[in-house]
Amino acid sequence: MVTPQTILTRKTRYAIFLVLTITDGGVDRVRDVVSGLPGLTRSVSSRAPDAALAGIVGIGSQAWDQLFDGPRPQGLRPFTEVDGETHTAPATPGDLLLHLKADQLDLCFELGTALTRAFGDSVTVVDEVHGFRYFDLRDLIGFVDGTENPVGQAAIDAVTVGDEDPGFAGGSYVAIQRYVHDMSAWNSLTVEDQEAAIGRTKLENIEMDDDVKPSNSHIALNVVEDADGEEIDIVRDNMPYGDVSGTGESGTFYIAYSSAPDVVEEMLRKMFIGDPPGNHDRLLDFTTAVTGSQFFAPTVEFLEDPPP
Ligand code: HEM
Numbered sequence: 290m291v292t293p294q295t296i297l298t299r300k301t302r303y304a305i306f307l308v309l310t311i312t313d314g315g316v317d318r319v320r321d322v323v324s325g326l327p328g329l330t331r332s333v334s335s336r337a338p339d340a341a342l343a344g345i346v347g348i349g350s351q352a353w354d355q356l357f358d359g360p361r362p363q364g365l366r367p368f369t370e371v372d373g374e375t376h377t378a379p380a381t382p383g384d385l386l387l388h389l390k391a392d393q394l395d396l397c398f399e400l401g402t403a404l405t406r407a408f409g410d411s412v413t414v415v416d417e418v419h420g421f422r423y424f425d426l427r428d429l430i431g432f433v434d435g436t437e438n439p440v441g442q443a444a445i446d447a448v449t450v451g452d453e454d455p456g457f458a459g460g461s462y463v464a465i466q467r468y469v470h471d472m473s474a475w476n477s478l479t480v481e482d483q484e485a486a487i488g489r490t491k492l493e494n495i496e497m498d499d500d501v502k503p504s505n506s507h508i509a510l511n512v513v514e515d516a517d518g519e520e521i522d523i524v525r526d527n528m529p530y531g532d533v534s535g536t537g538e539s540g541t542f543y544i545a546y547s548s549a550p551d552v553v554e555e556m557l558r559k560m561f562i563g564d565p566p567g568n569h570d571r572l573l574d575f576t577t578a579v580t581g582s583q584f585f586a587p588t589v590e591f592l593e594d595p596p597p
Contacts, residue, residue, distance in 0.1 A: 291588045292361070292449075292588055292589040293367065293449060293460070293461065293586075293588055294327075294345045294346070294461070294586050294589060294592075295330075295344075296343075296345055296448055296461055296526075297326045297444050300526075300548060301391050302391070302395040302524070303391060303392070303393065303397050303421055303422070303531075304389065304392065304394070304397065304419075304542075305384075305389045305397040305401045305418070306389075306416050306465065306528075306542050307389075307390055307401060307404075307414060307416070307417050308367055308384065308385070308413055308416040308417075308465070308580070309383070309385040309387070309408070309412040309413065309415065310382050310412065310413045311384045311385070312410060312412060313413065315411030315412060316355050316356060319352075319385070319412060319564065320356050320357075322404065322411070322445075323346055323348070323592060324387070324592055324593055326344055327344075327593060327594060329344070329400065329403055329407075330343065330344035330400060333400045333403065334391075334394070334396065337393055339392075340391045340392040341390075341391055341392055342390070342391040342396045342397070342400065343390050343391070344387065344388075344389050344400050344404075344593065345387070345388040345389075345586055346387055346388075346404075346586065347385065347386035347388070347583075347586045348384070348385060348584055348585055348586075348587070349367070349383050349385065349582060350366050350367045350524065351367065351384065351385075351584070353365055356597055357595055361528075362450070362454060362457040362460060362585045363453070363457070364422065364462060364481045364549050364550045364585075364586070365462070365550075366550065366583075368381075368464065368583040371557045371560075371561040372561070373561035373562045373569050374567055375563050375569055376569060376574075376577075376578075377561065377578070378557050378561050378579050379561075379578060379581050381415070382415055382582070383416075383465075383580075383584070385412065385584070386463060386582070386584045387400050387401070387404060387545060388526070389535075391398070413455035416467060418528075418542045419530060420528025420530045421528065421529060422529075423529045428541055429470055429529045429539060429541070430472075430572075430575070432486075432487050432494070434443070434525070434527050435526075436485070436489075437508070438522075438524050438525055439522040439524065444522075444524055446522075446524055447522040447524055447548060448524050448547060450462075450549075451548065456476075456481030456586065457591075459584070459588040459590075460551060460585055460586055460587045460591070462546070462547050462550045462553075462583065462584070462585055462586075463545070463546055463549065463583065463584045463585070463586050463587070464543075464550065464553045464580045464583045464584075465542070465580070465581070465582055466545070466579075466580055466583075467536045467540065467542050467579050468540040468541045468543060468576045468577065468578055469540040469579055470539060470578050471576065472535070474477055475575040476597070478575075485490045485571070486572050487507050487508060487572065488502045488503070488506030488508035502569055504570060505565075505568050505570060505571045506570075507560075507570050507572045510556075510559040510563075510568075510569075511551050511556050511558055511559065511571050513555045513556055513559075521552045523547040523552055523553060523556075524593040525543070525545045526544050526545075526546070527541050527544060529542075532540050541576065555581075560572075582593070
């Protein structure tokens with residue numbers, strides 16, 4: 290019996306995302322703090338038990354070998370830059386990902402503060418993003434984000450490593466990218482042009498028929514099928530973030546959980562290189578990926594009692 294980390298919650302109102310690198314000499318302390326994360330999350334959660342606090346940690350490919358002896362998750366590898374003709378998905382540093390989510394921001398803040406205090410100088414924070422739910426689960430571009438996520442058993446199957454890698458069954462792969470939107474360019478489009486970029490209607494959130502949905506729309510390019518023609522699902526838990534004055538950055542913190550990294554890699558190729566090549570995702574003309582990393586989120590048992 291294994292216990293996956295608390296990835297599959299209802300959509301929370303807030304999330305804090307922290308991407309960290311491990312400093313020289315920091316490995317032992319990081320191992321201790323990571324191992325205490327499930328217990329610390331339970332403690333903070335007890336202060337507001339109905340607010341669905343979850344603290345998830347993902348470990349990057351290089352950090353895995355520094356932190357743990359023994360076998361590695363089969364699919365764990367660094368995020369690879371995807372370089373299209375027009376747009377690039379960069380690969381940026383990240384040894385650890387902390388995904389802290391709850392219906393109350395104070396809980397995410399409390400857990401994040403306790404963790405960064407415990408890590409001390411064993412880590413460097415390379416990105417900290419505070420995300421929030423925007424109206425009826427919309428992205429800042431005004432479209433509902435997350436509609437086609439699988440639910441129930443299909444969601445569990447989509448994110449959980451199974452018998453194909455028995456030593457790591459119950460774990461999940463996690464990919465992240467931070468996107469910065471050009472809101473004035475996006476807002477200068479007509480609603481019809483925005484709908485064509487996404488492949489769904491804006492207000493009612495209805496998918497366009499295949500005969501009218503453009504082949505460079507976001508959802509047309511994000512369908513990946515297995516050898517039998519079945520769609521392969523991932524679970525996205527994206528959140529809008531940013532400032533209101535437009536002097537800083539705002540956009541989407543993209544985060545996707547999957548049972549293998551290949552699916553997300555294929556989606557990124559289709560978005561950035563295009564399918565066929567050159568036919569890139571129209572959404573990318575209005576938003577820029579500024580980070581990109583991937584991680585493995587092992588089971589609670591592994592975190593609390595890692596191999597010596
Ligand atoms: C669908 C927004 C990045 C994969 C959608 C939808 C929206 C959206 C509005 C339609 C509703 C839904 O089913 O969720 C965004 C924004 C992004 C972003 C604002 C970043 C700025 C990505 C990336 C990937 C991705 C990087 C994968 C690498 C998907 C998938 C779907 C989807 C798989 C569902 C397709 C379907 O089955 O209909 N996204 N997305 N998205 N997106 Fe994204």
